Amino acid sequence: MRTPLYEEHVKLGAKFIDFHGWEMPIQYTSIIEEHKHVRSSVGLFDVSHMGDILIQGRDAASFMSYLLPSDILKAPTGKAIYSAYLNRDGKMIDDTIAYKISNESVFVIPNAATTEKIHNWLIENSKGFEVNIINFSDKLCTLALQGPLAKEVMNKIYPDANNLEHFTFMNASDRFGYKGLENVTFIARTGYTGEDGFEFIIPNQRVVEVWKLLLNDPRVKPIGLGARDTLRMEKGFLLSGQDFNEDRTPIEAGISWIIDFDHNFIGKDKLLENKNRLNQRFRGLIALDKSIPRSGTKVYLNGDEVGILTSGGYSPTLGKGIGLGYIDQNVKVDTEVELVLKNGKGKGIIKKPRLV
Amino acid sequence: MVLVKDGLYYTKTHEWVKLDGDIATVGLTDFAQEQLTDIVYVDLPKVGAMLKAGETAGTVESVKSAEDYYSPLTGKVVEINKELEKTPELINKDPYGAWIFKLKVSNPSEVNSLLGKSDYEKILKK
Numbered sequence: 001m002r003t004p005l006y007e008e009h010v011k012l013g014a015k016f017i018d019f020h021g022w023e024m025p026i027q028y029t030s031i032i033e034e035h036k037h038v039r040s041s042v043g044l045f046d047v048s049h050m051g052d053i054l055i056q057g058r059d060a061a062s063f064m065s066y067l068l069p070s071d072i073l074k075a076p077t078g079k080a081i082y083s084a085y086l087n088r089d090g091k092m093i094d095d096t097i098a099y100k101i102s103n104e105s106v107f108v109i110p111n112a113a114t115t116e117k118i119h120n121w122l123i124e125n126s127k128g129f130e131v132n133i134i135n136f137s138d139k140l141c142t143l144a145l146q147g148p149l150a151k152e153v154m155n156k157i158y159p160d161a162n163n164l165e166h167f168t169f170m171n172a173s174d175r176f177g178y179k180g181l182e183n184v185t186f187i188a189r190t191g192y193t194g195e196d197g198f199e200f201i202i203p204n205q206r207v208v209e210v211w212k213l214l215l216n217d218p219r220v221k222p223i224g225l226g227a228r229d230t231l232r233m234e235k236g237f238l239l240s241g242q243d244f245n246e247d248r249t250p251i252e253a254g255i256s257w258i259i260d261f262d263h264n265f266i267g268k269d270k271l272l273e274n275k276n277r278l279n280q281r282f283r284g285l286i287a288l289d290k291s292i293p294r295s296g297t298k299v300y301l302n303g304d305e306v307g308i309l310t311s312g313g314y315s316p317t318l319g320k321g322i323g324l325g326y327i328d329q330n331v332k333v334d335t336e337v338e339l340v341l342k343n344g345k346g347k348g349i350i351k352k353p354r355l356v
Numbered sequence: 357m358v359l360v361k362d363g364l365y366y367t368k369t370h371e372w373v374k375l376d377g378d379i380a381t382v383g384l385t386d387f388a389q390e391q392l393t394d395i396v397y398v399d400l401p402k403v404g405a406m407l408k409a410g411e412t413a414g415t416v417e418s419v420k421s422a423e424d425y426y427s428p429l430t431g432k433v434v435e436i437n438k439e440l441e442k443t444p445e446l447i448n449k450d451p452y453g454a455w456i457f458k459l460k461v462s463n464p465s466e467v468n469s470l471l472g473k474s475d476y477e478k479i480l481k482k
Binding site for chain 2: 015026027030031032226230290292294313314316341342343
């Protein structure tokens with residue numbers, strides 16, 4: 001599959017990879033250069049492979065409160081809420097941002113690989129709720145404008161968006177809308193890089209124009225999925241399907257803050273039951289030598305296996321190898337550990353997931 | 357788009373070889389560096405090591421992945437490119453200039469099993 005921006009990526013000299021069936025740009029020039037550009041200036045990502053689902057109807061917010069450990073019903077209108085779908089064992093199926101448009105309308109962005117699964121999961125669990133679940137994934141695109149200079153770019157393009165607080169959103173159909181999609185055209189102050197920035201959810205018909213408009217600002221450079229991965233890794237952000245895949249609870253994954261136990265939701269019983277039986281925790285790791293940890297790298301302490309990394313790679317900011325993964329609860333932060341790598345052994349130090 | 361140079365031999369595993377008498381200079385092709393993305397570490401073989409044709413000579417690490425590279429011929433490592441220890445990105449910038457190691461070839465007839473420019477280009481088209 002290709003996003004409506006495929007031809008634009010080709011023109012910009014992108015190198016493509018297959019990402020869960022999507023032909024997406026991994027880089028335009030260099031992952032390291034693109035990464036540093038986002039940290040110091042501002043970059044633009046096409047993340048239109050991600051899904052778009054609208055939940056509408058009388059019970060929309062209460063339904064999503066039941067589906068997510070976060071209480072969407074209680075959240076204010078205009079809030080973008082980071083959360084995760086749990087299965088009945090309390091394990092994470094996918095993480096998501098839920099946009100609360102109103103009590104009768106909630107918009108969610110599932111990951112590319114899980115959009116169909118989540119769409120089905122929503123339908124399966126909707127019995128007894130008055131909701132209408134509409135999949136807009138093939139009608140909408142998502143662009144992410146990320147970096148410390150994002151607000152300056154926004155000043156020229158859509159200055160109202162600069163009034164948005166972190167993790168809030170607004171309807172932007174007055175500027176980027178298309179007939180029939182007015183109620184699902186947004187700008188949100190969200191992202192996956194740890195920098196200030198915005199995400200545009202806009203109709204396919206408008207995306208090429210908006211992409212070009214943003215790139216017209218000489219400070220804005222296109223950024224591929226390669227840098228998207230290194231940027232999120234440095235900040236300790238989870239990657240669905242890689243850092244969890246229906247095998248970890250949000251508590252193990254270090255995002256227990258998304259859970260509000262004061263409401264009923266799928267997976268709650270098991271979460272409560274296992275709350276105090278935590279064996280492993282999501283941690284960060286920084287290499288102490290030249291080694292570059294990778295997903296699957298095992299972690300040892302005094303010869304005993306104490307965990308496994310689920311993400312790994314090179315941090316352009318630190319100039320070192322970094323990793324994220326699940327480490328035994330009793331291994332404290334700042335403990336030195338050994339790594340078993342493809343090409344030998346390495347040394348690392350355990351950190352909290354946010355590494356930069 | 358990908359550069360394949362005249363006057364070199366190639367392997368299916370995307371090494372290039374330049375022959376100078378019985379000395380073979382080995383590096384990674386433009387295609388290899390492009391596939392790897394930004395190279396951040398090159399694990400060099402040891403001078404004096406005996407390598408067999410097709411044997412792993414070392415690992416090259418990019419932002420994205422770690423991949424082995426192979427000795428195209430049998431022989432003894434006589435020189436390594438120490439510059440790559442500090443500036444591994446030279447392979448991205450100039451793949452045919454940034455050689456990795458030099459080998460004193462012990463079995464010159466193995467050269468017949470290497471690929472020429474056009475055969476290598478055919479592999480890239482697949």
